[in-house]
Amino acid sequence: MTTIRDIAKLANVSVATVSRIINHSGKVSMETKDRVKQIIKETNYHPNQVARTLYQKRSKMIGIIIPDLNNRFYTQIIDGIQEIIQKYGYTALISFSASSDNAKYQQYINNFENNNVDGIITSAFTINPNFQIHTPFVMYDSANIKDSVVRIASDNVKGGKESIDLLKNSAKNILIQHWPLTLPTIKERIESMITELNKLHINFVLEETSESDPSIAAQSTLEKYQQFDAIITVNDLYAARIIKESQRRNLKIPDDFQIVGYDNNILCEYTYPTITTIDQQPELIGKVAAQRLLQLINGDDSTQNSIVNVLPIKRNSTY
């Protein structure tokens, strides 16, 4: 392996001079610079980032923790993060962990910090677990909770309101499927729906569903479909399952009931009918998260949250 000392020897200069040339710092004569650059090119020398990181404590790496790679919502967030950080020469160090596994989370954070990452982006922790973290840090997929960390939240309040807006002119009895309200993001969304429904004097029922199985949820929801003319699901996967199940039962959507999903999953365009939904703009969430992180890395110390807008997408599962 070629080192900076090899280059220095070949060029008959000191390592300091070579270092200055690599980093465009300090004073070097044109003549020396040209000679050394030529040798660097000939030997195909690349400075070792590890040695650099050890001294400078800056690695040009960002640590990212993602709950689930097979969930498009998260991959789009990463895509957004990636787009920003690579522009500034950072590389992504990625680990995978469910939000609930706090021990693993702390372990990954330690690993990141042991590798001197310049910043860390993680999904939101469900419970406050008092993580030890000494590196610039932002959380995505969070509710708008005010505390000492930078949170990137989707506009869940608007998301809830938009869900109702999509139905308010045509639905009189709405079934709202939801996950446990202990999840702060869900809580924000559902509370916003309730506020809106009360304002509009529309009937509704809340149905808490098992977090894990959309197909079972679909079955049990459809048992009572006759009482409702619209269903709001936890996300598009649940909506797609209900559509699938209603095809089997020969129910017509939106005629027998309308349905509104959440997330604007790619599925929405391929089901029959296509699914009306709310787009959280995950790629934008990722971009905002990365931008905020870079600000922190560069010395900004504001801890204000960022709220990312949501977009209602009208398709054929509603009137």
Place this chain on the structure above:
Amino acid sequence: MTTIRDIAKLANVSVATVSRIINHSGKVSMETKDRVKQIIKETNYHPNQVARTLYQKRSKMIGIIIPDLNNRFYTQIIDGIQEIIQKYGYTALISFSASSDNAKYQQYINNFENNNVDGIITSAFTINPNFQIHTPFVMYDSANIKDSVVRIASDNVKGGKESIDLLKNSAKNILIQHWPLTLPTIKERIESMITELNKLHINFVLEETSESDPSIAAQSTLEKYQQFDAIITVNDLYAARIIKESQRRNLKIPDDFQIVGYDNNILCEYTYPTITTIDQQPELIGKVAAQRLLQLINGDDSTQNSIVNVLPIKRNSTY
């Protein structure tokens, strides 16, 4: 930041002793070990991985290049890789680049090597670009090409044959949509189909399609559907688009024509009808890739390829 010298001073021992305890190497008395471990715990000391990497030239990081994070095929491969490497204490350093951008590829590989990654996993290069790479290295999503690098290939030959098997008892005229045969994986698959069709004396036509736009491809394919009783698409997304388009035209699948996709995308279960397809088992591809890489890292120098089995999945778009 706590360093090994801090710990040594607190425990009244030398750094060598502390290092021995951390790494379970060399001889240390029980008494000393207990005392030092206690201090490590109290101070919450974690050894700096960067310093370690600099001396040992092993980083416990694996570099991964992925073409597209929003393609579930690739995320599942990463999932498989991840499952194996994390078991052995490795972390994933991930970069994103289309296979065709050779300059970027080389740049990412350099970046990995500058960070002393222990191994690299990338998707297959379309053209042979003579990459400079001095690190254990495997390629996934490759055709079964014999050369000096370890390639993990899907069993494209079987994949082609299985596509035909799914149709051979009911189809007489098959339209085979495909991408340019300059892509080695596609070539393997299509050639296998042709061999099989000739053997069975079934009529077929090849239709090369634009790589980028499934919806346009669907339109043009359906213009000629009447001549065929079955369509084999490039992948499930193309199949889903054709299904969508045929709903609009009031065509019935599989009655008007059958359709077979490729990849077993999650979409397949949600379209109407559901899509018959071939599963490449991407997660298994990832696992195999990671296992082969770990073997290389541990000194095995075989360059034999690995072929991963494919599974036909019969659903409702075929008889």
Place this chain on the structure above:
DNA sequence: CGTTGAAATGTAACCGGTTACACTATAGTA
């Protein structure tokens, strides 16, 4: 009792960069 060897520990070089500080040569200034 002197010798041998293993256990326990310490010293310092090393990994490959960066940078504070020192030094030299030369141009500009009083």
Place this chain on the structure above:
DNA sequence: TACTATAGTGTAACCGGTTACATTTCAACG
């Protein structure tokens, strides 16, 4: 002419680990 400032370069410490080699202690053995 003596002094100062600055451009250009070099020396060596430093980042925080690992490890080859040296040293000390003490039990076992002939």
